[in-house]
Amino acid sequence: MAEDLAQLRQQIDDLDDQVLTILAKRFEVVKRVAAYKKEHKLPVVQEDRMAGVVTRLATVHKSAEMTPEFISKLYRLIMNQAVTAENSWVDESN
Ligand SMILES: O=C(O)C(=O)C[C@]1(C(=O)O)C=C[C@@H](O)C=C1
Numbered sequence: 001m002a003e004d005l006a007q008l009r010q011q012i013d014d015l016d017d018q019v020l021t022i023l024a025k026r027f028e029v030v031k032r033v034a035a036y037k038k039e040h041k042l043p044v045v046q047e048d049r050m051a052g053v054v055t056r057l058a059t060v061h062k063s064a065e066m067t068p069e070f071i072s073k074l075y076r077l078i079m080n081q082a083v084t085a086e087n088s089w090v091d092e093s094n
């Protein structure tokens with residue numbers, strides 16, 4: 001028998017909550033990275049690191065649905081937001 005649609009959507013809602021809760025934790029760590037960079041006068045944008053993040057994730061997690069292109073787009077979006085946030089934190093109290 002087919003699963004109940006409402007139950008399946010509840011599972012999706014629960015997973016979406018987990019995804020964004022984990023993403024918020026990622027931003028908390030990014031904030032600490034920004035503080036480190038500010039203290040050590042390092043540039044916010046580190047292209048080599050961003051390329052490495054995408055390459056690693058696309059290798060480990062690629063599947064029929066999650067293609068390397070999808071993973072790359074998703075993480076470029078996330079990391080561009082991280083850069084925006086880092087710039088605002090680094091500029092704060094300057
Ligand atoms: O690893 C860093 O240096 C970070 O600032 C974190 C992060 C990321 O979101 O993963 C963000 C900006 C940098 O360009 C590289 C990576």
